Amino acid sequence: MSTHHNTIFISYRRSESQLHTLALYHRLQQEYRDQVFMDQQTMKVGENFRLRIEGQLQGCRVLLAVIGPGWASERLQNPRDWVRLEITTALKRGIAVIPVLIDGAQMPGEAELPEDLHALLDVHALDLDHRRYFEQGVALLLEALREILDTPTPLHSRESGNPRTEPTVPVVDPRLRGDDGKGGGDGADWWKRQIPWAKAYGEKGSDEFDTPWADIEIGGAVQRMRWIKPGSFLMGCDPGDSGGYDDEKPQHRVTLTKGFWLADTACTQGLWQTVTGQNPSHFKGSADLPVESVSWDDVTGLFLPKLTQRLGVSAELSTEAQWEYACRAGGQTPYWFGDSVTPAQVNFDGTVGRTVPVKERPANGWGLYQMHGNVWEWCAGSNRQYSAAALENPPDGQDQNSRALRGGSWHVPARDTRSADRRVHPRVSSSRRYGFRFSLRSIKPGQSGGA
Structure with a gap:
């Protein structure tokens, strides 16, 4: 079987x-x-x-x-x-x-x-x-x-030893796009053909972060998406991390063979209200605050279907593996920025006593803001049980009544905001500590050429 x-x-x-x-x-x-x-x-x-x-x-x-x-x-x-x-x-x-x-x-x-x-x-x-x-x-x-x-053991190139992954969004050489180097030619509209849902696009290196970006706009509300390239990482708690919980162990190698677009912030109240016409949040006062007090069923039954219809592509929640990979941004420490945390880096432990605007703390190297603290973020499925075996594209657990949450919130101690920390709650639960960020996973840009 x-x-x-x-x-x-x-x-x-x-x-x-x-x-x-x-x-x-x-x-x-x-x-x-x-x-x-x-x-x-x-x-x-x-x-x-x-x-x-x-x-x-x-x-x-x-x-x-x-x-x-x-x-x-x-x-x-x-x-x-x-x-x-x-x-x-x-x-x-x-x-x-x-x-x-x-x-x-x-x-x-x-x-x-x-x-x-x-x-x-x-x-x-x-x-x-x-x-x-x-x-x-x-x-x-x-x-x-x-x-x-069947999920095979990650394949490795005999020459490089790198895990096998699918092509990602390229840093597009203007010559490959037919661009004349001055903004003219077919290359000037390359991104419009590849990602027609985007209002604007920037290649890797076009800003201070190490990822391409694409903006969506819904009724005046703009959300920046970051391209998360395929790759491999160690998922779960490092054996030397004394702050880890049992459900974060054992640490194991995970390879993601497909890239995806991920919102650079938790969904804001402004975007939620524009898409749904309502705002269930407890903490109000700014459109840039994260939407909270939303259940998993609210997100997947109301917001994401409406956003999908508006964009013409599938808006979804990330798996736990995708979320942790994006949070770590190539690092392996408990937080993307190191081993310890300060209120200047993370909104946690009730220091502020409420949520803060989604870009009020620093972004990681991939341009993703507040993956630690502020609001817990719903994932696609429930918690799966970890084992030491290497995995490729692991799906979340299949429990129909519960869903995973990641990242911690404004209310919890630092230990609960680590990259590896995971929670599970009933999918119908809502709290002033629960929010989400969405992904666009059906898009495969760069198919027409790339470096």
Whole structure:
């Protein structure tokens, strides 16, 4: 049996393929027990359907699109059709999508699909004959799933010894972009083509921080995003750190093979109010204060879907591994700036007695402000249990009722604001100490060239 903690999401139409999908679900459960999501089999009576579907899509690695003869019907043209929403969300988030053809169905043509599903046509489909060749088809599917879900030991280059990672955003040489060196030519609009959601863009070295940046603007509220490149780091408490808790151990090597955009600050009250039309925060007085008193369900059920719709790309929460990697910014000390902390560096221990504006303390070397203190920041999933094994792109835990929090707050002691410190609370909890920062993880800039 697989030991991976990854979700396989089965998308299907109840009206045409429920029985075949149920057979597939039970067969996959034999190999990936409790890691396969099928709404009719997994959800409880009375559970919020939309929130559960969104939560499952946020954590899954593979979506199986079960396609019967009547799948590409008029219903698929409705932007609110659940099957369409499930598959388009997976495609936008970079989740692997495998079409599974049943009952002699053929892959639909481009004219039968809305534009946001055209990427589905680039994927080789599995023909699953339930009457004659079911087991053979499942065997092929399992082979594909293992290739996607299996987490290998980080690969190393024989020449450099560096962990294998995917290409990141380049420091773009004007010659590679067709720029004439004077701001003209196609290169002047390079970033507009690669990241059309951005109001402005700056390459690595364009400011004092060691990361490219891109600004988004919603109704006059501007949020700067920082590109967090792929890389490897030691996650958890250093054995020599006397301040560490048991759930931060053992320290282990983690490699992130995909970069992502991360907000340079916790979400502000100004941005939250612009996006949602409300402000639940306890501490008010400035649009630059972090929004707080928000639960994980508030963030993922209200703010992020609305922001995604406005930007046209998927706004999400980071995993614990992504958050800690970004917080450390290449360092390995308890705080990004060293072994000890002062009120000038971190808002903690009730010294101020409330939150402070999101840029009122220094940023780390990657341009991320107040990863320590001010407000706890919600992560994508729950706490996973650590082991000493090296991991690649580890997902968060899959407990449905709780979610991880990182970074500490204005109220807690210094020990609880360290890079490795982690908390877990019910996803419905809200507190004047809870906030968040979001990421844009579906973007892959630099595909058209780079150094």
